[in-house]
Amino acid sequence: MTLQHARPLHALPSTSASSAPGTPVDNAPPTRSKITAGLAALACAACCALPLLIAAGLLTGAGAALAENILLGMSGVLVAAAATMWWLHRRRSARTAAAAGAGGCASGTCNC
Template sequence: MSRPTPDSPPTRSKVTGGLAVLACAACCALPLLIAAGVVTGAGAALLRQTLLAVAAGLAVAALTMWWLHGRRRDTCRAPAGGCGGTGCACLR
């Protein structure tokens, strides 16, 4: 497995974003579930609202994690003269 590049989003935000996409897909599948008789009308209304809220929350969480990851990376740069003989203070 290759190491992620510094510009790639962290794994936790990728997982959270994937879960948000899965919640959106489940929401879009509701009409099929209703037609198949798996979910009733009242249950579908409640499930739809819940899935939309979960998807929105997960999307916000993923974006926040990605943003925080970028901020942390930006605060950890080598000095203008380079790391020198002592090494960099911020290695990951």
């Protein structure tokens, strides 16, 4: 027994109803968000490298505790900033795409 579909899977309609036809919404994170997320990852990596710095004698116990708290806090703030920037970028892109397909003078049907 075989199952047959009425139409192929690649012909399914798009579920994106927020944008007008021909005006894509940019869902990719902006460059500034990628850079901020990279800095957050770098802060996490530096926090993980603290035991090596202590073993090498470059950092004392008190300095390591202070550095760990600062690096973890900084990493959290950077992750939150990157997520906020990406969210704002998607919101602006969706608003621009919706405005471009909403009619008015942009679509050539100006009644002014």
